Amino acid sequence: MSQLHVQKVPEVTSSTYLSSFRLFSSDSDDIEKTSSNVSPDVKNESIQTLKNQDLIRTLLKKLANLSLQDYYWRSDYFKKTEADRQVEESIARMMGEEASYLRPMDAGDGKIGPLGRAEKTLVKWLSLVIEEEGRRARLISSSNGELVRPMDLEVGGPLSNLESAAVTLIERIRSSEKERVLTSTLRPKDLEEEKRGPLGNLEAKVVNALDEIKRAERKRMELSRNRGGEVVRPIDVPGPLGEMELWYLELITAEKQRAKDRERNNGDLVRPKDGSIQGPMGTAEQKFSDAINYIREEETERLTNVKRFLQEKRPMEVDRNSALGWTEAFLVGVFRAPQLFFRVFDRVKELLESETLSLDETKKMETKEKK
Known part of the structure; x- marks a missing residue:
């Protein structure tokens, strides 16, 4: 017969309950401590x-x-x-x-x-x-x-307009960049014009300028080939480089003529605006000179009005206790004090150097005063 194996159940005693209770209580204490x-x-x-x-x-x-x-x-x-x-x-x-x-x-x-x-x-x-x-x-x-924020005001102003413009610019850049990522577009200018942001518009302008230069240079090369290899200058073809060359030629021509004018003027300096041919430098100098003369006339007229204003309303006479009145009185006293001191000194010196009058001269003076 096979033997029946019976596992012995450990005896449950009061000590077992006590140890279990201690274990549970220690865990709960740890949880309370952690919390x-x-x-x-x-x-x-x-x-x-x-x-x-x-x-x-x-x-x-x-x-x-x-x-x-x-x-x-x-x-x-x-x-x-x-x-x-x-x-x-x-x-x-x-x-x-x-x-x-x-x-x-x-x-x-x-x-x-x-x-x-x-x-x-x-x-x-x-x-x-x-x-x-x-x-x-x-x-x-x-x-x-x-x-x-300034842009949150119902009635805005300059700061509100500036902040709104900055926020709009950043938002347009953000939305265009999101659209570029979603459509897997490499360059910002390749987006649709409605979805293109400031970066795309800037790149488009630069690319258009470069394309215009490229077209002008290609046309110049074609003209040169048609003329049997003759050099065609950029000024002969419409384009940005032609405009730059035209400006440079005007500048060089005006400067050469100014050198000739100086020789005719016995070596005296001739300013660009006074040359017989007025180039870009002469035009710029003329505008600058006109602005300076205008400002000089304006300030001369204002100086005259300032003198009138100070004569009519001197701060020390209108309100001596004010800041301007006190400052003017102090400065006037500082400048007039040495003059007063020297005048007193000269008068004392004059009195010390004077001589006493004789009796006859005293009588004559008294007679003149009575008359």
């Missing part, structure tokens, strides 16, 4: 992130409030200055005179020059920027520190 070690860090990190966000919002709101106060101050100052200027012009017109001015942009329409027009354009641009930033600061302050 207690991870959760506080994550919690602290999230709390720190929220604190940083609140700090950034608070700082942004404070900066917006400062910007808003600066906007109010600048706006009031500009409005007051413009109002005073208009009042002065009105009074001058009623008196039949021209109002004196300090800034180039305040000159009349017939006397304003390049500096005045440039300043007027810049001031107008800055005023629009200040108004735009004032609106943006007001939105940031009222939105509890939320960042407001």
Whole structure:
């Protein structure tokens, strides 16, 4: 008979239950320890992130409030200055005179020059920027520190237009590059014109210019072969190289003629604009000279108006306690103090060198004074 193998089951005692309970309790303690070690860090990190966000919002709101106060101050100052200027012009017109001015942009329409027009354009641009930033600061302050980009304003300005243009440019480049990857197109210019971005348009312009040069050179080679190998210059064929050669020939011709003019002028220098043939250099110098003369006339007229303005309204006489009044009074005192000192010194020296009058001379002086 086969023997029956019976596996002996270990005896379960109270010590076995106790060891199992200890093992389970140790595992649960480890889990609790692990969870207690991870959760506080994550919690602290999230709390720190929220604190940083609140700090950034608070700082942004404070900066917006400062910007808003600066906007109010600048706006009031500009409005007051413009109002005073208009009042002065009105009074001058009623008196039949021209109002004196300090800034180039305040000159009349017939006397304003390049500096005045440039300043007027810049001031107008800055005023629009200040108004735009004032609106943006007001939105940031009222939105509890939320960042407001210039392009997010309902009524934009120069900065909004610049940011919108930059974002549009980047977005067009991104979309065109995505399309180029999806269509497996190697060169940006090979995309369809509707899907082509700035890079594709730039490459297309460069390629077109190179193709035009290539066509002109091929045509020049064909003309040279048709003429039996005679050299055909780029100027004889329409194209970019021909235009460059034409400009160079005009320059060389004008300079050669200027050298001849110098010989006729007994060796004295003849400027390019004064030559008998005015080339590219002469044209450029003439334009530059006209601009300089225009600016000189503008500044001469402005200097005359500045003198009139200072005579009419000297800061130390209008408001001596102001910054300009105090500065002028201080500088005038610094320059006049040595003169006063030397005058006093000369007077004392004159008195020391003088002689006493005799009795007869004293009587004569008294008689003259009585008469």
